Amino acid sequence: MSNWSSTDDVAESLQRSGYLTDPRIAQVVFLADKLEKPILAEGPAGVGKTSLALALAQATGRRLVRLQCYEGLDEAKALYEWNYHKQLLRLQSDEGKAWHEIEGDIFTEEFLLERPLLEAIRAESAVVLLIDEVDRVEMETEALLLEVLDAFQVTIPELGTVTAKDRPIVVLTSNNTRELSEALKRRCLFLHIDYPSVEREQRILLAKVPDLPDAMATKIAKTMRSIRQLAVRKAPSVSESLDWARTLLALGVEDVDAKITVGTLEVLLKYQSDIDKASRELLEP
């Protein structure tokens, strides 16, 4: 547990780590810390779900342990695995000894390959555990996560049960490509991170692109809102709006207008049909 006393406290310490929160994010982080529950952050790509975890690690001074999920992720890649090769070498070097002498030796720490989940549990000091894109794993792997998230302990048959000394702060992220199981959602605090409001985006722009004039930041943030409202296939995210701001600066643009926006839409939109649609809308509102 950290020493945050209020949501303002949370917002402030995250801001020092370069992450601008909004009241919702601050409240959920505060609760997660107090109730020791994992955060399930969901929302469109590029709104800062993963960077929330990074900022949390920095703000709390904890180490970040990251488990990147993908289809086919299994226990051996997520939890632990025995190092066969090393065990085999050990057996060969001990040739001639009795089995009971060796048996105890090859199932020890030395031959254990720690994977992210076990690493987070066995860490000496508490960590921030990021389970990224959890919607990509299959149902069975999700069940494995449930077990770990519930008690923060793992049973390794040959070694016994390992329990976490300090509960890590856990952040799971999902892009909602499939619905997660009820059981997993029930155990988490749900945090929907959407595209930022005009005010927040403006603050993010000013914080991340230092040379940007205030007026430009406002205008970029408003243009982003208008483009996101166009029902495009892939709406531009915060990272794209930062790229755009940098592009405009590099081009020496002083005032954003429709022509310049249309000329630089490639930075914001990734599909030709979206670019066509946005150009049409921008040129003849």
Place this chain on the structure above:
Amino acid sequence: MIKSLGSFIGELRAVGLPVSTAEALDAAEALRVIDIADREGVREALAATLIKLPRHRAPFDVAFDVFFGNAAPAEERAEHDDTPPQGAESGVDDLIAQLAGALRSGDTAGLEAAVRRAVSRLSGFQKGRPVGGRYYLYRVMQRLEGIEEALAAGEELSGLDALLDRDDVAALLERLQAEIRREIIERLVADRGPEPVARTLREPLVEDLDLMHATRLELERVEAAVVPLARKLATRLAQRRRRGRHGRLDLRRTIRRSLAHGGALIEPQFRRPRLSKPDLVLLCDVSGSMATFARFTMQLTYAISHQFSQVRAFAFVDAVDEVTGLFGTGTDFAESMARLSSETRVVAGDGHSDYGAVFRDFAEQHGDVVTPQTTVLVTGDARTNYREDGAEVFADIAAQARSVFWLNPEARRFWDTGDSVMRKYACWCDSVDEVRTLRQLERFVEQIALPQHRPSRKLASGVLN
């Protein structure tokens, strides 16, 4: 607080939001550790513990305003209101100016005060009168018609500035409407108590909307929920076998690998199981009687064909035409819908569905797309308009396919009444399901995953013949 939390959760469940006991306990626990004087903070804390789907947030917010709003009695509000009684037009102009000023400058307290005045004066609110909040909201907004103009920037804008200003005004109007709505809810609650007010404000959840009769606006909300479901549907329909972790033993790699252990075959290597790609054919009735539902099935088609390449989509009324290209990668849904009516040949005669002609056309022109690996998904009400039903042709198509599923948007009790011939097709299908809401579609998707729910078609047809 705990008591209102109890009734609040009761209301959420009554709306249809799934709140488990564990989540209710989390919410109570959350209230113990946060600052409960901060209402918006309480809102976020309860939302984080109780709501696990973004689309459930809007109904949650309405219920929250009812149960945790500022429920000071109406008399107290009236005291703050020293302006002359309702009616005078000059008063309305003043109000508009105050509201617009507060909105533009982002002055929250000023906005709240102005909204309170506006509701007092314009809503015609009467205690004990059994009308819902929507009526009052409508009345106030109607009287405040001029506000849009007052909000717009004074000078003539052009190009990008005009567009941005338009969206600014729209956002501020939305904000104003939300504030007025909240004020009205608070007054209603002060008058009648939370439970009855919450009851009148209930709206069906997105997953419970009747897709046959949904409005365009409602369908837009459905759209967002369809994408993950479509993906699940396509993968489930296409699964060829149960996915094991391993494929067949790969002897070559196993031996190669054994060299590291001095030739001991200690670590068997397996071929990766081939990922099955959905080989899916969609056949969608888009006739007039199905108009609204057709929009939904096309959304589904659009979502599926954007994620999987081996999907062929066909639309039909009294003729059938392929629409795969229309909805494929790089297309825009609204445009595709427009092109569907202008560029395809789905109507050959009078524009009433003709299943007989359609199945015949399909078998003749596109019969080759159905192979023993293909899953066929038909959506339609099976209403033939008393024309030929073409059941024998359908049976041939079904015999060629690996499996056939039929989704019917009509209530089951209307099947086989009038010109509906659902039964004649049903015996050639793996299953026929009533799908009028997203929830039913989800149930269908869940079911087809379970092998025991996959009746053999031969058996089903044998029983009926």
